[in-house]
Amino acid sequence: MIGKEKQRLVAIREGKVLLNSAGMLPAADDVRVSAAGEVFRYGNCKAHYTNDASPSGCLWVGVRDSAAYLGADWIAVAKGAELLNWAVSTRFCSVCGQPMERASEISMRCCGCGREVWPQLSPCIMVLITRGNEALLVHAATFRGPFFGLVAGFVETGETLEECVVREVKEETGLQIKNLRYCKSQSWPFPAQLMIGFRAEYAGGELRFADGELTAGGFFSRDNLPQIPSGPSLARQLIEDWLAED
Ligand SMILES: [Zn+2]
Known part of the structure; x- marks a missing residue:
């Protein structure tokens, strides 16, 4: 029987993503960093910002530079970076000014007028x-x-x-x-x-x-x-x- 693929962690701090000693995205179970703000889940990834220092054996690499290590897996980092940036720039409703809250994995809803928004490209x-x-x-x-x-x-x-x-x-x-x-x-x-x-x-x-x-x-x-x-x-x-x- 093939085991379930481990969930990978896309932890981002100050424009850098956490990679393990092999230069890959760490398994979420293998490293302990706390989430700061929203957490997004997609594919087999969990993405969030963190304020924590690098766990032992891991290193921070610029989001753009991490492509050299990750190859095709870089798209998971790109998606996480984009969603997290969207979340912090969508904290308040642009129509009525009230706070926004998560409505789904990829949408936010205004607590005041109920307007729902999705990431814009x-x-x-x-x-x-x-x-x-x-x-x-x-x-x-x-x-x-x-x-x-x-x-x-x-x-x-x-x-x-x-x-x-x-x-x-x-x-x-x-x-x-x-x-x-x-x-x-x-x-x-x-x-x-x-x-x-x-x-x-x-x-x-x-x-x-x-x-x-x-x-x-x-x-x-x-x-x-x-x-x-x-x-x-x-x-x-x-x-x-x-x-x-x-
Ligand atoms: Zn509103």
């Missing part, structure tokens, strides 16, 4: 634009390092994903694109983004970075790449997919 497009054998890689002032990534931006109210891609590319680079197609998506819990990845081809225009979001960039060939994003980011995946086509 911020859809954000990202696009890899090719021109012949080159791809457009850009650097934004907001990047957390000197690497070059992809054009990205938040979807606006009343806009389709395709319209958003065309608008963001035009605004941030001055370029026109063609043959736009969807590739893949990714949950990105900083704090609650759904990243939606596209590919497109250069159709015209002169590259310029006029609106201030991007500070550098250009079309790069596969054998002349600048530093690219690390870790589990969708930008990294889209760039690697393009590299693999060579």
Whole structure:
């Protein structure tokens, strides 16, 4: 008989998640840390904030950096981080100002007017634009390092994903694109983004970075790449997919 899989603990403190000595999420039965605030349960995970110090043999690793240890299991940390951030930012009703309380595993209800709310995602497009054998890689002032990534931006109210891609590319680079197609998506819990990845081809225009979001960039060939994003980011995946086509 196969035993029930152990519940894993996603304990987060000050933007870091607790990993065991093997660099994995610890089994909830194996470590003792107290919960601070709401506790969320999903899959075989239990997620909560804690103010406790690291138990013996465990260490705190940045939520983003933990992807390097956890691989595919990182999505459990991403989900926990997103839910916990949502809970602390949804403590009061935005309509009547009364306190909110948990109504279900993924909803909160206002104690005053009864309004129920669920976590809201911020859809954000990202696009890899090719021109012949080159791809457009850009650097934004907001990047957390000197690497070059992809054009990205938040979807606006009343806009389709395709319209958003065309608008963001035009605004941030001055370029026109063609043959736009969807590739893949990714949950990105900083704090609650759904990243939606596209590919497109250069159709015209002169590259310029006029609106201030991007500070550098250009079309790069596969054998002349600048530093690219690390870790589990969708930008990294889209760039690697393009590299693999060579
Ligand atoms: Zn209310």
